[in-house]
Amino acid sequence: MRPQCLFPLFAPITTLPGIGPRLAPLFQRLVGGRVVDLLWHRPSGIVDRRFSPKIVDAPAGRIATLLVRIEAHLPPDTPRRPYRVRCSDETGFLHLIYFHAKEDWLRRQLPTGEQRIVSGLVERFNETPQITHPDHVVAPADRETIQAIEPVYPLTAGLFAKQVGKAVQAALAQVPDLTEWQDGAWLRRQNWPGWKTALFAIHHPTAADVLDDSPARRRLAYDELLANQLALILVRAQMRRLKGRSLQSPGLLRAQALSALPFALTAAQRRALDEVDADMRAPYRMLRLLQGDVGSGKTMVGFLAMLTVVEAGCQAALMAPTEILAQQHFATLRPLAEGLGLRIALLTGRGKGKAREALLAATAAGNMDILIGTHALFQQDVTFRDLAFVVIDEQHRFGVQQRMDLTGKGQAVDVLAMTATPIPRTLLLTAYGDMDWSRLDERPPGRQPIETRALPLARMDEIVAGLRRALADGARVYWVCPLIEETPDTDLAAAEARHSHLAEIFGEMVGLIHGRMKAADKDRAMAAFADGTISILVATTVVEVGMDVPEATIMVIEHAERFGLAQLHQLRGRVGRGERASTCLLLYDSPLSETARQRLDVMRNTDDGFVIAEEDLRLRGGGEILGTRQSGTPEFKIADLARDADLLDVCRDDARLALERDKDLSSARGTALRTLLYLFERDAAARTLRA
Numbered sequence: 001m002r003p004q005c006l007f008p009l010f011a012p013i014t015t016l017p018g019i020g021p022r023l024a025p026l027f028q029r030l031v032g033g034r035v036v037d038l039l040w041h042r043p044s045g046i047v048d049r050r051f052s053p054k055i056v057d058a059p060a061g062r063i064a065t066l067l068v069r070i071e072a073h074l075p076p077d078t079p080r081r082p083y084r085v086r087c088s089d090e091t092g093f094l095h096l097i098y099f100h101a102k103e104d105w106l107r108r109q110l111p112t113g114e115q116r117i118v119s120g121l122v123e124r125f126n127e128t129p130q131i132t133h134p135d136h137v138v139a140p141a142d143r144e145t146i147q148a149i150e151p152v153y154p155l156t157a158g159l160f161a162k163q164v165g166k167a168v169q170a171a172l173a174q175v176p177d178l179t180e181w182q183d184g185a186w187l188r189r190q191n192w193p194g195w196k197t198a199l200f201a202i203h204h205p206t207a208a209d210v211l212d213d214s215p216a217r218r219r220l221a222y223d224e225l226l227a228n229q230l231a232l233i234l235v236r237a238q239m240r241r242l243k244g245r246s247l248q249s250p251g252l253l254r255a256q257a258l259s260a261l262p263f264a265l266t267a268a269q270r271r272a273l274d275e276v277d278a279d280m281r282a283p284y285r286m287l288r289l290l291q292g293d294v295g296s297g298k299t300m301v302g303f304l305a306m307l308t309v310v311e312a313g314c315q316a317a318l319m320a321p322t323e324i325l326a327q328q329h330f331a332t333l334r335p336l337a338e339g340l341g342l343r344i345a346l347l348t349g350r351g352k353g354k355a356r357e358a359l360l361a362a363t364a365a366g367n368m369d370i371l372i373g374t375h376a377l378f379q380q381d382v383t384f385r386d387l388a389f390v391v392i393d394e395q396h397r398f399g400v401q402q403r404m405d406l407t408g409k410g411q412a413v414d415v416l417a418m419t420a421t422p423i424p425r426t427l428l429l430t431a432y433g434d435m436d437w438s439r440l441d442e443r444p445p446g447r448q449p450i451e452t453r454a455l456p457l458a459r460m461d462e463i464v465a466g467l468r469r470a471l472a473d474g475a476r477v478y479w480v481c482p483l484i485e486e487t488p489d490t491d492l493a494a495a496e497a498r499h500s501h502l503a504e505i506f507g508e509m510v511g512l513i514h515g516r517m518k519a520a521d522k523d524r525a526m527a528a529f530a531d532g533t534i535s536i537l538v539a540t541t542v543v544e545v546g547m548d549v550p551e552a553t554i555m556v557i558e559h560a561e562r563f564g565l566a567q568l569h570q571l572r573g574r575v576g577r578g579e580r581a582s583t584c585l586l587l588y589d590s591p592l593s594e595t596a597r598q599r600l601d602v603m604r605n606t607d608d609g610f611v612i613a614e615e616d617l618r619l620r621g622g623g624e625i626l627g628t629r630q631s632g633t634p635e636f637k638i639a640d641l642a643r644d645a646d647l648l649d650v651c652r653d654d655a656r657l658a659l660e661r662d663k664d665l666s667s668a669r670g671t672a673l674r675t676l677l678y679l680f681e682r683d684a685a686a687r688t689l690r691a
């Protein structure tokens with residue numbers, strides 16, 4: 001249960017003074033519906049109101065705070081003109097300008113003959129200084145209510161800066177004193193403030209340059225990372241408590257398979273298999289992430305691991321994200337499996353009727369050793385006699401909660417998730433800290449390097465001429481068109497336009513594949529490309545995930561500047577899979593922004609997925625790397641994985657040590673750490689603790 005001291009923070013935002021039913025939906029859209037959401041809403045800048053000159057010294061274009069006397073109200077002669085209020089000090093005159101003014105309100109705010117402090121952007125009109133719609137107008141006695149340095153918050157349509165500022169202040173007033181959860185010595189060494197002080201500080205910045213690198217923000221970032229690390233360790237410990245089964249076999253099937261393969265495993269593959277074997281032998285459930293570039297041999301590792309399970313008399317499944325991929329896996333693994341005398345089958349959403357029934361019956365009876373498929377594998381009517389191992393392909397996008405669900409369900413299934421999206425270390429530690437992971441950081445021998453070039457789209461004629469030569473030479477070409485706008489329609493339109501453009505030039509040999517096509521049509525297009533009936537396949541990003549046509553040697557990526565690095569890397573990995581040298585052309589729309597240029601440079605300079613991933617993180621930030629903000633990524637409110645990466649290792653040790661000393665978090669610091677977990681909404685993890 002969430003500790004009572006946090007209740008005010010998790011109360012609805014409408015519990016704050018001044019936020020009623022009209023404003024609530026706007027705040028909901030801007031930050032969220034709870035008080036705590038306002039606390040995490042950090043200023044994006046400041047307005048410095050300290051400049052407090054006499055009128056004569058107030059230059060146009062600068063924010064100034066002035067003490068003036070109200071001389072006269074000058075209502076407009078026509079409603080289209082602004083209302084003016086004439087003010088003065090001993091050095092000159094200043095006009096306050098109001099459009100669509102309410103006269104009685106203005107007269108109350110600015111009574112003639114009295115003094116007021118006004119603050120706003122000074123302009124000059126016909127030599128007279130003026131301020132249009134001053135940000136603040138207060139009586140001299142209330143000077144303190146104008147913040148000398150005012151935070152500027154990101155806004156949403158319908159909300160004014162003042163409303164957001166006030167709401168944040170109201171939220172701050174709800175902040176309780178909480179027992180310190182950070183280690184005292186560490187805190188002193190860092191010279192960091194306490195939690196509450198830090199929170200006040202980020203909402204009361206003292207200068208623009210402290211917004212990001214203030215000790216206050218760093219402290220809160222550490223808090224958040226600490227909550228994250230604690231949660232991951234707790235979730236992992238919880239999983240380890242779920243009994244798994246200890247699977248072992250003499251390894252006869254694997255030995256047989258290895259001798260049938262025309263190649264030897266790479267050292268990285270052997271290492272990964274050893275790690276998987278150890279997990280399988282151990283009495284807890286396996287949850288391991290196998291990372292490796294496209295073509296690094298992950299599927300082979302998954303298959304060889306399955307053999308252990310099958311030899312022990314259990315069943316194994318391989319789940320792919322799409323039908324095409326499932327079919328491809330089936331096509332490659334079937335001869336291998338059948339050569340070993342195993343029963344292997346494909347189960348997708350498309351299977352129907354008698355054949356499907358027979359397959360399900362066989363699986364339920366244990367007359368099927370390996371099942372390959374899509375999500376259809378886990379439909380209600382699919383039952384296994386004894387499923388012990390699931391390999392999940394290209395599934396880096398599932399979140400901690402889903403992982404808990406997966407391992408918490410049914411039998412004690414071991415899980416190996418495979419991904420070709422290289423995940424930088426910082427992200428691994430924060431998003432996958434509850435999993436074990438293996439890396440295939442070595443390519444099978446004999447692969448040709450891919451030459452990568454960047455060219456402006458304007459040189460299309462040259463590009464087409466180059467293609468003509470390559471095609472005459474028997475090349476096969478992927479041509480990828482990006483998402484132009486958020487809507488799939490325009491996305492498709494771009495690909496269709498390029499398809500007809502290329503078809504005009506190259507005729508019948510040009511095909512098209514996109515996400516909106518029926519599955520059967522997609523298969524047909526892929527098959528035509530695979531068997532060489534067509535030589536150019538124009539595609540939306542559907543080719544991104546795992547398609548395998550070794551004869552393809554050219555990858556053209558149009559508007560490469562619009563793709564993320566990880567995505568470009570994935571796409572490029574579609575070529576360079578066969579014996580022939582391959583090329584990747586990154587076509588861009590000039591002029592390129594500085595970041596875009598840097599990104600394309602990274603692509604040209606390296607094909608190491610892990611280097612690319614680190615660069616991607618540096619250039620873009622964590623959430624986008626995984627391609628989605630909803631799942632898989634820890635969404636940090638304060639911490640920034642690029643900026644705060646240096647805190648991560650300390651944080652992990654801190655969390656580990658705290659839980660080693662006090663595994664139920666029941667000591668004084670432990671109790672404070674529980675509160676921290678709830679504060680950052682790691683409730684599921686906190687609930688694994690004994691009450």
Ligand code: ADP
Pocket residue numbers: 263264265266269292293294295296297298299300301420444445
């Ligand atoms: P991934 O799943 O990582 O994309 P795969 O397992 O599909 O990679 O392997 C890609 C290709 O390389 C396949 O044709 C596979 O048979 C082959 N392969 C796998 N391991 C090796 C190896 N050690 N040496 C040579 N080729 C290999």
Ligand code: MG
Pocket residue numbers: 295298299393546
């Ligand atoms: Mg693969």
